[in-house]
Amino acid sequence: MLRRAMFRCGELCSRVFAVEFDLRAEPLYFTLSSSPQVLHHDHQRLFGDCGKLFSLHVQSENRIEKAQTHAQIKHKLSSTLSRDCDVFEASSFIPDDENSVVKGFFIRDKSTTTLSEDLLNTLRQSKTVCMFSYKREGQYCWQELWSPVSPVKESVRQYITPATAAKHHPSTLNIRNSDVFYSMDEAYKVLQECTDIIPESKAVLKLVDEQLEISSGDAYPVIVIEGLDATGKTTLTEALRESLNATLLKSPPQCLTSFRQRFDSEPPLIRRAFYALGNYITAAHIGKESLRAPVIVDRYWHSTAAYAIATAVSGRVENLPRLDSELYQWPGDLLQPNLVLLLTVNPEERLRRLRDRGQDKTVEEAELELNQLFRLKVEEAYKRIQNPACIIVDASPSPQEVLQQVQRLIRNKCHL
Numbered sequence: 001m002l003r004r005a006m007f008r009c010g011e012l013c014s015r016v017f018a019v020e021f022d023l024r025a026e027p028l029y030f031t032l033s034s035s036p037q038v039l040h041h042d043h044q045r046l047f048g049d050c051g052k053l054f055s056l057h058v059q060s061e062n063r064i065e066k067a068q069t070h071a072q073i074k075h076k077l078s079s080t081l082s083r084d085c086d087v088f089e090a091s092s093f094i095p096d097d098e099n100s101v102v103k104g105f106f107i108r109d110k111s112t113t114t115l116s117e118d119l120l121n122t123l124r125q126s127k128t129v130c131m132f133s134y135k136r137e138g139q140y141c142w143q144e145l146w147s148p149v150s151p152v153k154e155s156v157r158q159y160i161t162p163a164t165a166a167k168h169h170p171s172t173l174n175i176r177n178s179d180v181f182y183s184m185d186e187a188y189k190v191l192q193e194c195t196d197i198i199p200e201s202k203a204v205l206k207l208v209d210e211q212l213e214i215s216s217g218d219a220y221p222v223i224v225i226e227g228l229d230a231t232g233k234t235t236l237t238e239a240l241r242e243s244l245n246a247t248l249l250k251s252p253p254q255c256l257t258s259f260r261q262r263f264d265s266e267p268p269l270i271r272r273a274f275y276a277l278g279n280y281i282t283a284a285h286i287g288k289e290s291l292r293a294p295v296i297v298d299r300y301w302h303s304t305a306a307y308a309i310a311t312a313v314s315g316r317v318e319n320l321p322r323l324d325s326e327l328y329q330w331p332g333d334l335l336q337p338n339l340v341l342l343l344t345v346n347p348e349e350r351l352r353r354l355r356d357r358g359q360d361k362t363v364e365e366a367e368l369e370l371n372q373l374f375r376l377k378v379e380e381a382y383k384r385i386q387n388p389a390c391i392i393v394d395a396s397p398s399p400q401e402v403l404q405q406v407q408r409l410i411r412n413k414c415h416l
């Protein structure tokens, strides 16, 4: 059943709330009830601590407005609040119901200032934001609608009731057509909806319209090289181009390069739709070029889906959609390559290569750890994608050895 991601009158009690209190552990799940409930030890750690507690959730029928408001609030919370404030990602959802997630944040303010209230008060002007505050009484804690002056009149106390873990992590429930797109039409619609606020969308859609996909009936093999940044894709794809006399293509394609920075600064809904459309343009180029020579492609749908899933799913690798999830299936309308190779190197070697390129020198430990979690999730998502699945290549040896290993694979699988 599809439920829209909005709080409805009387519906709060059927919803589960999840707070990403510790990214290395399960989120804290709770529901609401009208009678007081004793908090568990874990819930005590969040609700029983000193400080003021608030949550805010973004809801709107307009998905572009919702995505942008969420991103703006995230930015405001991290740039305005003091060090005594903890901000956790939070969401409310109906278990296993796709698209039921209302995303938001949970704030624990241990400061003596009124900064968080002031900020909430400003955000309150927006119709799209729904705010709650949490009050404690002995071993109990309740949630009520937040107002800067006194409790909202018609607001009822709803007691925090510890809940068990959900079968599917909430961040996996809204991925389809918000983070990953399974047809060109779905990605196209997103950019159509934002032509007013992002004029560049029109130019991108025009480029998509201009591409005529040529079916690759009797064509040469198409080989995609995938992998995290600095795993050696550029080095290998250039070498393959030379050695196979192949055409080298990229996704996103060259014609989108000037738009990339603009879309990279947009929230995931818009950013991911942009990359999805890039694949369809590259597919049209592949269709044409593979009639003339073998085609090597530097990143394609595996990258689009793996990065989108890894960004959408908060916390641990275990939170990813399950192995058999349909979210890992290749879009039915996107040209399939003959072979997809995933380059992997161990984290130390990858870091060394990044450093040699002059990157990552200033990354702080905390950020490194978050990057580490992210990297693990991207690689795991890459490996779970099906039809076609990727073949893993150890890219730690020298460039020459990696090339030889890949040439052998191509000979075996594509008879080139």
Ligand SMILES: Nc1ncnc2c1ncn2[C@@H]1O[C@H](COP(=O)(O)OP(=O)(O)O)[C@@H](O)[C@H]1O
Pocket (backbone or CB within 6 Å): 227, 228, 229, 230, 231, 232, 233, 234, 235, 236, 353, 354, 356, 357, 395, 396, 397, 398, 399, 400, 402
């Ligand atoms: N097999 C390899 N062994 C050692 N260094 C490599 C190897 N392949 C690439 N490099 C170096 O690692 C860095 C990243 O490689 P690059 O091909 O640009 O990766 P990507 O395109 O995946 O970001 C470059 O400085 C490159 O010279």
Ligand SMILES: Nc1ccn([C@H]2C[C@H](O)[C@@H](COP(=O)(O)OP(=O)(O)O)O2)c(=O)n1
Pocket (backbone or CB within 6 Å): 228, 229, 230, 251, 252, 275, 276, 278, 279, 299, 300, 301, 303, 304, 305, 307, 308
């Ligand atoms: N086909 C593609 C290619 C890249 N992306 C996205 C995924 C990530 O957010 C970035 C990765 O790009 P990055 O700049 O690291 O790529 P390079 O290593 O420079 O090729 O782009 C995509 O979604 N689909």
